[in-house]
Every structure is written in C-alpha cells, then in structure tokens.
Amino acid sequence: MNRPWLCALALCAGWLPCALAQADCDFDDFPVLDEMVVASIAEQLQWNNQPMNVKAFSFDGPESSISAFYAGKWQDAVDFSKFGDWQQILHISEECLMMVQVQAHNGQSSGRLMLVNPPAAELASRVLGSGVPMPPDAVVVSDMQTQDGASQGQLVMLASSESLEDNLRWYQSEILRAGWQTNHLAQQQNDATLICSKGREQLSVVFLRHEGFTQMLLNRVER
CATH class of the missing domain: 3.30.310 (TATA-Binding Protein)
Structure with a gap:
C-alpha cells in the first residue's frame, strides 16, 4: 500500500517532542479550502508515541492553488519540499505539526492532511x-x-x-x-x-x- 505520509512522518518523528510545547490541535484548527472534499483516513493513531490524525482530500484545481493557499495561511512559518511525486507543505507551531501532501492529476489535485500533536505525559516515557x-x-x-x-x-x-x-x-x-x-x-x-x-x-x-x-x-x- 502506498503510504508516503508514513515515510514523511518518520523523518520528523525524532525531533517533534523537542520542537513542540505540551499542547494540542484538532482538525478545526487545520485550514482547508472551501472547495476541498475531505475524508478521514486514520484516527486514534499513535506514531512513535505521538498522536496523529490523517485525512484525505480532493480538489478540482491545480496543485499550485493548494500551495498558494497554505503559503498565505501559514506565511513565514511554512516549508515546501518534494517527496517523490508529492509536494509537501509543512507548518510547525508551538502546539502541533501540520503537513499537507498533494499531487496533481489532469488539472485536479488530491492528497493528505496530517496533524501531529506532542505526546501526552504517559506516552512520553513509553x-x-x-x-x-x-x-x-x-x-x-x-x-x-x-x-x-x-x-x-x-x-x-x-x-x-x-x-x-x-x-x-x-x-x-x-x-x-x-x-x-x-x-x-x-x-x-x-x-x-x-x-x-x-x-x-x-x-x-x-x-x-x-x-x-x-x-x-x-x-x-x-x-
């Protein structure tokens, strides 16, 4: 099964506890375009002791519109990178990590929204x-x-x-x-x-x- 989001999160899992304060976010805090169609992939997921939720999305428009939207929303706190065929958009705040992975298909776009929170106290020592x-x-x-x-x-x-x-x-x-x-x-x-x-x-x-x-x-x- 093609799960590039697992590989991508593995790269940053080691330093997340140091980078984030003890707080949390939910998907109400995750900005999305009104035209995005969003569906849940994984809830109640613990990745290396860190709570993570993953949603899929589709968008009737080019990938550049997705990138421009998040560049405006997250402004100076955004990082763009490539992971194979995927454009990755990363935002780290004091509360959580948000990542968007998107790729284009004939003028349309699809991808994943990933939300990672710092571990709770009981998980930090597991x-x-x-x-x-x-x-x-x-x-x-x-x-x-x-x-x-x-x-x-x-x-x-x-x-x-x-x-x-x-x-x-x-x-x-x-x-x-x-x-x-x-x-x-x-x-x-x-x-x-x-x-x-x-x-x-x-x-x-x-x-x-x-x-x-x-x-x-x-x-x-x-x-």
Missing part, C-alpha cells in the same frame, strides 16, 4: 516497541498503534544486524516460549513470513534481508 517481541539487538525504526472500536493494532518496524535466519530462529523459539501457536511459515532466500496467534491476538512478522542488516515488520492485532 518504550517504543513495547507490546511485541523483539530480538536483543533489534532497533525500533517506527512504532504505530491504532484503535478501531474494540480492535487494537500495532505495526512495528525493526532493524537488526543479525542474519535473516538467526532472527527467524529467535522468533520461532520466542513464540514457543511465550505460548503462541504458529499458523504459517514461509521462507525464501531473502525474505520470510511468520504468522502466529494466541487467544484473541494475532502476530505476523515479515523478514527482509538487505545488505548488512535484516528488516522486520511486525503487525500485532487484538480483537
């Missing part, structure tokens, strides 16, 4: 990756938590200097020790997938071997 099993040498790249009604989810990306095979063996051992049941295991030369369950929880681990490190994507769902 260890990233808490809630999923992690090999001892693994480093947390990102930790996203969602809640949809009674269903809770967590998507964690890890990096490890150990081989794919060593990490896979660690998870197989840890799953048995923690009482999980293996439902599916598939392995090829440079990737592997492990799916297991315990009670109402399901955990999938995707392993990807890169030059010099192994990337692991853990998706935990509790219903």
Whole structure:
C-alpha cells in the first residue's frame, strides 16, 4: 500500500517532542479550502508515541492553488519540499505539526492532511516497541498503534544486524516460549513470513534481508 505520509512522518518523528510545547490541535484548527472534499483516513493513531490524525482530500484545481493557499495561511512559518511525486507543505507551531501532501492529476489535485500533536505525559516515557517481541539487538525504526472500536493494532518496524535466519530462529523459539501457536511459515532466500496467534491476538512478522542488516515488520492485532 502506498503510504508516503508514513515515510514523511518518520523523518520528523525524532525531533517533534523537542520542537513542540505540551499542547494540542484538532482538525478545526487545520485550514482547508472551501472547495476541498475531505475524508478521514486514520484516527486514534499513535506514531512513535505521538498522536496523529490523517485525512484525505480532493480538489478540482491545480496543485499550485493548494500551495498558494497554505503559503498565505501559514506565511513565514511554512516549508515546501518534494517527496517523490508529492509536494509537501509543512507548518510547525508551538502546539502541533501540520503537513499537507498533494499531487496533481489532469488539472485536479488530491492528497493528505496530517496533524501531529506532542505526546501526552504517559506516552512520553513509553518504550517504543513495547507490546511485541523483539530480538536483543533489534532497533525500533517506527512504532504505530491504532484503535478501531474494540480492535487494537500495532505495526512495528525493526532493524537488526543479525542474519535473516538467526532472527527467524529467535522468533520461532520466542513464540514457543511465550505460548503462541504458529499458523504459517514461509521462507525464501531473502525474505520470510511468520504468522502466529494466541487467544484473541494475532502476530505476523515479515523478514527482509538487505545488505548488512535484516528488516522486520511486525503487525500485532487484538480483537
């Protein structure tokens, strides 16, 4: 799934707690053009312990109209950059971060509005990756938590200097020790997938071997 907003937010997640005061915003504070059609994508989302909401929008007009609108609204507190095919418009206030990602399609525009608030006190000290099993040498790249009604989810990306095979063996051992049941295991030369369950929880681990490190994507769902 194409989610450039996740990659973009990963770049600024590390310094947001230092850049923002302890306050918050909501989408009532996010300026939009009257002609924008806006729909929610993600609510009650925690990205690296930071509350984040994401909305999609469409606009019957060129991307330049979107850029001009936000340049006027945010004036000196706005930054423009490119992320692949996307124009990014970033605004950071004392309360929160707002980002617009937009791209043009045959005279029309579409994109995303992202609102990131500083972490609440109880989240500020939470260890990233808490809630999923992690090999001892693994480093947390990102930790996203969602809640949809009674269903809770967590998507964690890890990096490890150990081989794919060593990490896979660690998870197989840890799953048995923690009482999980293996439902599916598939392995090829440079990737592997492990799916297991315990009670109402399901955990999938995707392993990807890169030059010099192994990337692991853990998706935990509790219903």
